[in-house]
Amino acid sequence: MLRAPLSELCGGRSHDVAGSTVQEVLVELERTYPPIAGWVLDEQSRIREHVNVFVNGTHGEEGTPVAPGDRVQVLPAITGG
Amino acid sequence: MTELLVGTKKGLFRLEGDPADGFEITARAFAGQAVEYAMRDPRTGRYLASVTSWFYGPRIWVTDDPTGEWEQAEGTRLPGEKDRVEGEPAGTSQGDGEALNRLWVIVPGEENGVLYAGGDPGPLFESRDGGLTWSLNDGLWSHPTRPEWNPGNGGLCLHTIAPWPGDPSKLLVAISAVGVWLTDDGGETWRHSNTGIVPRYLPEEARDTAVINHCVHDVRRAPARPERLFMQFHDGVYRSDDAGESWIDIGTDTGLPSDFGFPIVVDPADPDSAYVIPLVGAEDRTPPDGAMRVWETRDAGASWAPRGDGLPTEAYLTILREAFDNAGEGASMELYFGATSGEVFGSGDAGATWKQVGDHLAPVYSVRTA
Numbered sequence: 401m402l403r404a405p406l407s408e409l410c411g412g413r414s415h416d417v418a419g420s421t422v423q424e425v426l427v428e429l430e431r432t433y434p435p436i437a438g439w440v441l442d443e444q445s446r447i448r449e450h451v452n453v454f455v456n457g458t459h460g461e462e463g464t465p466v467a468p469g470d471r472v473q474v475l476p477a478i479t480g481g
Numbered sequence: 482m483t484e485l486l487v488g489t490k491k492g493l494f495r496l497e498g499d500p501a502d503g504f505e506i507t508a509r510a511f512a513g514q515a516v517e518y519a520m521r522d523p524r525t526g527r528y529l530a531s532v533t534s535w536f537y538g539p540r541i542w543v544t545d546d547p548t549g550e551w552e553q554a555e556g557t558r559l560p561g562e563k564d565r566v567e568g569e570p571a572g573t574s575q576g577d578g579e580a581l582n583r584l585w586v587i588v589p590g591e592e593n594g595v596l597y598a599g600g601d602p603g604p605l606f607e608s609r610d611g612g613l614t615w616s617l618n619d620g621l622w623s624h625p626t627r628p629e630w631n632p633g634n635g636g637l638c639l640h641t642i643a644p645w646p647g648d649p650s651k652l653l654v655a656i657s658a659v660g661v662w663l664t665d666d667g668g669e670t671w672r673h674s675n676t677g678i679v680p681r682y683l684p685e686e687a688r689d690t691a692v693i694n695h696c697v698h699d700v701r702r703a704p705a706r707p708e709r710l711f712m713q714f715h716d717g718v719y720r721s722d723d724a725g726e727s728w729i730d731i732g733t734d735t736g737l738p739s740d741f742g743f744p745i746v747v748d749p750a751d752p753d754s755a756y757v758i759p760l761v762g763a764e765d766r767t768p769p770d771g772a773m774r775v776w777e778t779r780d781a782g783a784s785w786a787p788r789g790d791g792l793p794t795e796a797y798l799t800i801l802r803e804a805f806d807n808a809g810e811g812a813s814m815e816l817y818f819g820a821t822s823g824e825v826f827g828s829g830d831a832g833a834t835w836k837q838v839g840d841h842l843a844p845v846y847s848v849r850t851a
Contacts, residue, residue: 437558439538444579
């Protein structure tokens with residue numbers, strides 16, 4: 401699940417993407433939708449510092465396992481004071 | 482009518498007008514995002530902006546109409562995890578583990594369609610299609626001295642790119658806090674060129690042996706005499722008369738109230754001219770005694786004189802590296818600079834008199850005329 405502006409780069413909020421970890425899912429998302437390359441992952445395929453990824457509502461990292469049917473959400477980090 | 486592209490902490494503003502009658506905002510883009518730099522390619526009319534999203538990182542955007550849609554350029558990326566040899570496990574990087582932090586500057590090259598962009602941590606990118614796609618200059622990125630490069634306060638930033646008029650094989654770039662780099666073969670090979678620059682921020686015994694520890698703040702080439710360049714250094718002002726091979730101190734005992742500052746501008750018609758905005762040292766970074774002044778030399782740095790009629794006399798502003806530019810030349814040259822206070826000041830008579838031409842913007846990162 402993606403929010404704007406990421407959803408606009410990928411042509412929608414929801415996509416079926418293969419991968420067994422958060423990093424693999426996001427790399428596959430970049431392969432499928434090249435305009436999003438570099439927006440969520442940096443050059444070293446690390447999740448950008450101010451981006452949060454959740455797997456089924458739980459905060460995830462690059463190596464967090466993802467199973468078929470899991471829901472991966474990408475959100476900008478909270479920046480309020 | 483002059484067009485000003487003002488990059489700020491909160492987006493890009495286009496101002497149009499002239500110093501006599503004032504300016505108005507005619508476009509805003511990238512609201513809420515840091516626009517490090519924006520310029521209009523004089524050859525094509527295309528606008529290019531380097532934008533850093535707090536969340537999603539830095540990239541270049543292009544458009545032919547700044548009031549309309551902007552297109553994301555491709556290729557301003559460093560070697561990374563995805564460059565690994567096929568079959569190698571995920572996460573094994575063929576790069577050196579670095580990510581692009583900012584894109585500081587975009588400059589037209591000498592060949593049709595060629596532009597250059599510089600950024601942090603020290604990459605030089607080149608476009609050959611007017612800015613739509615970019616590739617990394619590997620000669621500089623992979624230079625054997627790269628492990629010795631150290632960042633300045635603003636990062637390891639490649640902020641100056643000075644082509645040689647009419648000769649695309651020659652290029653000068655500058656990186657903080659590394660120094661000046663020269664190429665004579667179109668970027669295949671590079672050599673550093675800091676001879677004559679004295680980094681007084683280093684211990685005295687280390688200054689002579691320091692080769693690439695030079696915190697260059699800005700360099701401009703004199704178009705009328707390309708072998709001449711002017712440099713605002715971290716703690717000094719310098720001139721080169723031999724295309725950047727060596728540097729001459731023009732900041733000591735020449736009348737400047739401070740030899741610290743960020744931007745430097747030259748009059749295209751006069752290779753003996755340069756303009757700086759002195760600030761009080763690295764710790765304060767505001768005008769001496771709060772008196773906002775642009776200082777001018779018309780004798781290649783032998784002497785400097787203040788130009789500030791119309792500028793505030795109680796102003797504690799910082800003028801950043803890319804926030805000073807000119808349009809035209811000679812006695813009617815227009816000068817513009819923006820401040821971290823969100824004000825933009827302009828002169829239509831080569832700095833003799835000034836007016837505030839923009840106010841209540843976000844902190845200004847860059848000002849370029851178009």
